[in-house]
Every structure is written in C-alpha cells, then in structure tokens.
Amino acid sequence: MIDFAFLNRILRAPASVAAQCRSDRDVASMARTSLLTLLVASTAFGAAVGSMHGGRQIAFAAMKLPIGVLGTLALAAPAFYVLAAVFGRPWPLRPVISLMLSAGARFALVLLALTPPLWLTIDFAAPYPLIKLVATVAYGLAGLAGLEVLVRGLGDGPGKKMTIALFVGVFLMIGGQNAWVLRPYLGTPGARDVELFTREREGGLVVQLLQSAHDLSRGRLPETEEAPAPPTVP
C-alpha cells in the first residue's frame, strides 16, 4: 500500500524522484503513497495544532488540515501545469501531477517530523503568538522541502526561476485563502465554545494582509485575535 522506498528516495534524492516523474514510469504507486502520506501527516499536524485548545478542537483541526492541504494542491496544480507550459515546459499532465504529488509527499514528511516539536511547544504552555509562530515556521520549512522537488523537477533551462516564482505566489495565495476559509485551527485562547468554522466576518486573506501591511507601515503592530491571556497548564 505504502511505498516506503519511495518515501526514502523523496527525502534523500528528490532529483531522482523528479526524473522518475518526468519519465512517467510507475507513477501510480508514487501518487498513492504521496496522497496517503499527505493525509496522515496533515491529520497528525492538525491534531497537534488543535491540542492547544483541546477537546473537540483536536478532531476539528485534524479533519480540516488535510482538506486544506489537499484542496490547495488540487487548486494549484493547474496553475503549475500552465506556468510550466508557458515558460517552455509544455509537458503532459501526468508527469506534472506526479511531480506535484511527490513535492506534497516531501512536504508531508517534513511536516510530520515537525509535529512533535509543535506539540511539545503547546504542551509547555507556550504563549499563543509563539505557538502560531512555531506552527507557521514548521509549515514554511515543510513547504521549502516540497518546493525543492518542483525546482529539481523543472530541470535546467530558461524560464525555470520565473515558473517557480509565479507558482509560489499563486500557491501562497490559494493556500492562504484555503486556510483562511477553514479557520480556526488553534482556536481562540480562553474561548469556551469550540466551533468548526468561525462565523466572524473578518474580510478575506487579502484584506487582512493589506491591513497588516498598513498597520506596520504606520508603526503599529497588527491586532491579533487573542484577547485573554493564554491558559496555563497545571
């Protein structure tokens, strides 16, 4: 069911996996393993994130994170396909999707590795902003690990940097909005009610980013959602 040799290769030799994707050989097993890895790792990471609030929030976050990750991959894959084509790599769809799934598998494995440190941070009753920071850094590091597969998969030649730069921009936008729609993950500190989706109208991701940039440009720190002090562990 799970091709462990593939998981070993994707960590150690992403270039070799990228070459296999491009040759379009044995990609069905790779795709299956990648999807399962993504599902397991993002569920575990979601559960760790939700453990800050505890209770039902663990199940909610564990359920929402895989939806966010897989949804982002599904929505961003066409963008990667066309950007690669426009910048000189008009490849068939299957190698491109294989490449994206392989990148997703590497992302998932790194995310899985960073799940225990995140959980430990929460267990030590770290402040809410620090937990958010650790979760974001973990996500960013996993993203960079996944990106390496795409960079290597595109091979050498003109248009590579532009493809990657534009794709990263598109991916961040889609991923950010997806995450925004499915919030909250951590849950508001001190809040008694746990909700699957927030019902507050807070604009969208773009509005929040513009607001934060505006606040920072005026020398003000952006307001965060937490009002009360974070709970302490007895």
Added chain:
Amino acid sequence: MTENTAPFPAGPVGPLAPDLPHAWTEQLLGAAAPASPPPAAAWPLEAQRFATALALASLFGVAIGLRLGGPAIAMHALGVSVGILAVCGLAVPALAIILALANASIDALGLARATARGSATAGLLLAGLAPGAALFAVTVEDAISVTLVGVGGLVLAGILGMRSFLRELAPQLAVADASARRLSQITIPFFLVFAAVLGARIWWVMLPIVRGGS
C-alpha cells in the same frame, strides 16, 4: 551504511522522456518542432488555436463571475474573451499597417501565427488560474480581494501573451533592413501600450468584478 540508507545519486535531471506523447499544450503553444505546413493548411490551424485560446480564457471569466452568479457568469466568460479578441482584432491589424509602412518583412500568416500563439499563452494561463480564482470568488467576504485576484490574473496573462507574441514576431523583424528595424523598435512599444490600454478598457467595461462590483 546499508544499501537502504546509501545516498541516492543527485545528478542533474534529464530531459522529458522522448517516448512520452506530445502534450496538447505543446501543440497549442506551438512549441512542438516546426513542421511548416503550407499556408492553406496553416490558416485553419491558427484559427483553431485562436478559438481554443478564447475558450480557455473564458474559463477564468466563469471563475470570477461565480462571485455574482447567474447571468454574470456568462457575462464575465464573454468579457474576458472579448478583451483578447479586441486586442487581436483592433490592435494587431493597426500594428500590421504600421509595420507594412515601415517595410518590415512580416507577412499576414506570420502575424496571425504570432497573434494566435500569444492568445494561446494568455488563454492557457487564465484557464490554469481559474480554479484558484474561483476559490477566491466564492469564499472571500470582501469584493476587493476578488477584484485584485481578477485584475492580477488578467494582467499576468496579458503580459505573458504579449511576451509570446513579440518572441514569435522577433525573428521576422530581425531580417528586415536597418531602417525598418529601427522603425519597428519605435512602433512596438507604442503597440504594447495601446494593446494594454485597449484590453484594460474592454475588461473594465465588460467585467463588473474588475470595477469592484460584488
């Protein structure tokens, strides 16, 4: 170190396997090896490419039109395609006349090929961005996000479409005599500005989302 943990070779990635079938995007963008069909066969091919480009571009219109729903979906699908159609139907012929005045060595088929391939680039890009744009259109609470995403996608597609158009045209312009080349170098920037303004105007008029409508 066991066999299982031995490092894997991390050499350079080779080209795409030669036995793979050609992707339809390769045909659409004209990136396949040039076969130089006779003009009688080339015209329908370019027309087909252009029609495909418009159809693909309309997907982006459908995506941003989802924000308003109902007839606005069709309106936006039409509007995005009409913007490309207007640039190809009004700006490119104007450029052709000026280049002919400058005695540049460009024939109608060459110009049509460049136009179709530029449109294909823009259309393909818009189609690829459509799923992401649809996510924004149906999930954000504020109108400005959809406007920014819509305008961003259209601008990016316009820039890359123009880039493809000029790259296709460049070899033809390069074989002209020195004065024709100089005149072309002056004309092209004016054409780019005109095409950008024309496309932006059409999209502004036809796409309520671009005007900030929610």
